[in-house]
Amino acid sequence: MSGVCGIIGIFARDGGASTEAVAAAMAVLRPRGPDGVGVWCSPDGRAVLGHTRLAVVDPGGSAQPIGDEPSRTRLVANGEFYDYRRIRTALADTGHPCRTRGDSEIALRLYLRDGHRALRELRGEFAFALWDGRRRELFAARDRFGVKPLYYAERNGRLYLASEIKALLACGVAARWDPEAYAAHLQMALPPDRTLFAGIRQLPPGCYLLAGDGGITVHRYWDLDYPTTEELAAVEHGSPTALTGHLAQVRAGLDEAVRLRMVADVPVACHLSGGVDSSALVATAAGHREVTAFTVSFADVTLDESPVAARTAARLGVPHHRIALTPADFAEHLAATIRAGEMVQENAHGVARYLHSAAIGARGFKTALAGEGGDELFAGYPxxxxxxxxxxxxxxxxxxxxxxxxxxxxxxxxxxxxxxxxxxxxxxxxxxxxxxxxxxxxxxxxxxxxxxxxxxxxxxxxxxxxxxxxxxxxxxxxxxxxxxxSWLPNYILGAERLDAAHGVEVRLPFFDHQLFATAKAAPLPWYTRAGTTKYVLRAAVHDRLTEEVRTGAKRGFFAPPTVCDDGLLATVREICAGPALRDNPFYHPAAVRRLLDALPTRPAGQRAASERLVQLVVATSVLTAAFGMTTGEATG
Structure with a gap:
């Protein structure tokens, strides 16, 4: 299919829209989809859809927008619809055959058969927009966990939606800070439907949007639904073999989630750290097809997981590439990372992810598997x-x-x-x-x-x-x-934009809603046993893990603190010495400079404690300068 593509859409209730209206946005989205572009405008000028393609499945076909002339519908999609071969067969059996060999078209055909209920059949990481010429209505949706983004804004009576905020700005939407949204980020996280940009919203995960003559409405089609304490107690005190059965179900569910995400007409890479999640994924993926592992490496041995990853890769017989990063790399790419992510960073791991994907893309890979989601599914965070x-x-x-x-x-x-x-x-x-x-x-x-x-x-x-x-x-x-x-789609999954900047699609098997449905049924005592966290996952795939990974403690992915390196701190000082901090609406320049002046005199531990604060100051300053952000009225 399409991989991590770029989509842009316009709904103009009164008509008059044209393909020229999205030309600038398409240029902005091109890094997401360097393999092809397509634009379509409805005959009545009420809808425009644009697509920049990363060809991962059916690279010779499946160009978008995909259309159906009898129903006057067109679709553009970003991401992947898994298990599409089975669904294609079922669609053909019910009189709705697909013409292409990729996966994107199944969303169009399911919609034509089932309407909005089509979302129940879709499995994967996706965002798409569809124009229904019969209903004169725009239908857009986002995947259940929010892996793929979808932003929208109104301007001059028209609705604009896109994969990136930068594309909306290219369409003329104003770049203004939403102070209330940033306040929410400091307290908790962005609200599910807000962004840091005033007037620019995001479609919440598990939701779809309708835009037509009756206005714009948002509806939920899926939500996380954990068992009640009574339901968990019934499982815990039920069959003595319940745990064994649950482990088998989790193992089978993970196998299926990985197998479906290995379907690609291009080589597949894997992120590999020293932890359980990525190690389990690489081991499982290697059982389906050849994969290549990539690991970020730091000079700080307390944060460097590459030696463990190398031993895991060697045991699995998987080719392994170590990406060594230096403080100079972080200094050089700090601003580019923030601009690509369109959000604030709170640790230098954002730069590490940005360079990680750059290295994967430079070796010719368009798609990779990663372990995000394991800690959310199995309660791994401290x-x-x-x-x-x-x-x-x-x-x-x-x-x-x-x-x-x-x-x-x-x-x-x-x-x-x-x-x-x-x-x-x-x-x-x-x-x-x-x-x-x-x-x-x-x-x-x-x-x-x-x-x-x-x-x-x-x-x-x-x-x-x-x-x-x-x-x-x-x-x-x-x-x-x-x-x-809150925190998951608005920060952790924000890495999608960092990957997309290099034309790399990252697939996340742990964020499979079928696997979630299995994993959530675990009674509370099963999450930790004999002092071992994420017991269910470790036990379900114990034979696929090395002893050091299986028994290792939880290690979060953290890059060396910026504030502990004098060279990086000099870069921060340079950013904060210019107009970027002067125009920053949140932080007082004099107070920030006092903090930066004091940091070199403090012990390393105290310096590291200020890392998040400094990262927030730098990120908001860079965003202010990069997008010409002004302070606007908060919306919503």
Whole structure:
């Protein structure tokens, strides 16, 4: 199919649109799809669809937009629809045969057969837009977890939607900061339908959009649905062989998710670290076809996972490439990474990911598998382990309540007090965000933005929207759900834009909704056994892992802190010495410079503690300069 492509669409209710209206946006999106372009305008001028293609499946065919003349429909898609061969056969059997050999067309044919219900049949990482000439309606959708982005904005009575914000700006949408959205990011994460750009929204994961004569509406077609505590208890106290059966189901589910993502008419690469998730994926993928592994390497041995990855690759007989990164590499590509991602970075791992994909693309690979999602599915992050303890241990709950009382006495902000009132606990990742980001940020803020931050509550709206999905669930599953609706699509999956900048599509087997349906059924004691985190995953694929990976502790992917390298710190100083910081609407230049002046005198540990703050200052300054951002009225 198409791989990590670029899509652009316009809906003009009164007509008058033309292909020329998306020419600038198509140029911006070309790095996402260097293998071909296509543009179509409806005869009545009410719709324009554009596509830049990365050819991964059926490279000689499946050019887009894909159309069906009798129904006057056209479709452009970004991403992959998996298991498409089976669906193509089923469509042909029901009188809706596909003309191409790729996977994109199944979305069009399913829509013509089932309407909006077609989304139930689609499996994968995708965003697409479809013009229905019969209904005179634009239909657009985004995958369940939000792996693929889809942004939209209105300008002069027209709706614009695209794979990247830069494409919307190229169509004339104004580049303005949304201060309330950035305040929400500091507190928790961006709201599911907002961006850092005022007036530019994102279609939330698991949702579709309709635009027609009746206006623009957004509808949900899928949501995470964790079992209630009663349902989990029934499994836990049921058959004594339940755990064995669950492990077999997880293994089979992972096998299927990987197998489907190995379907490609081009070579497939894999991200490989020293951890369980990527090691399990590479081992599983190697059982289906030849793969090549890539690992980022740092000079700091405490953060460098390449030796473990090399031993894993050697055991599997998989070709392995080590991408050695130096502080000079980070300095050179810091601004480009932020511009490509269209979002703030909080650790230098964004630059590492950007260069990782550059190296994969430079070796001729267009698609790769990666291990994001393993920690969300199997509660691998330390914060989730703390929430798991709250769910299972009365002593842990008592200790937490004592900590909550102290936090309230010290003046906890309203957004945390609201969460505590509604849930009876604070998700550990949310508490950590307060202590690691929000509280330390306050001395650096401009007074006018500090006021915006004080009156912002990013948590209450999400809690209100999530009542049904949170009710009756354990603290762990409530925490996992809120994380998946906020931090996951808005930060972790933001790496998609960094990969796309180099024409590389990254496929994520752990974010397979069928695998999620299997994994979520695990009772709480199964998440950790005998002191081993992510027990279910380790046990399900134990024979595919080396001993050092199987028994190794959880290691997050972190690049060496920028603030601990004098050369990188000089780059930061250079950025903060110019107009980028002067025009930054969030941070006070004098306060930032005092922090930067003090850092070289501090021990390494104290310097590292300021990494997130410095990254946030640099990222917002670079975005301000790169896009000519002004301060606009927040929307929504």
């Amino acid at each position: 914060q989730f382990q703390q929430d798991l303890a709250l769910s299972r241990s009365p002593a842990a709950r008592d200790r937490a309540r004592s900590g909550y009382r102290k936090l309230i006495e010290c003046g906890a902000p309203p957004h945390l007090r609201g969460v505590l009132d509604r849930l009876g606990f604070l998700p550990s990742w949310l508490t950590q965000r307060y202590f690691a980001v929000l509280a330390p940020s306050r001395p650096l803020l401009r007074p006018e933005f500090a006021e915006v931050l004080a009156r912002t509550d990013a948590c209450t709206p999400l809690l209100e929207q999530s009542r049904q999905q949170l009710a009756g669930r354990s603290a762990l599953h409530q925490s996992l759900y809120l994380f998946a609706k």
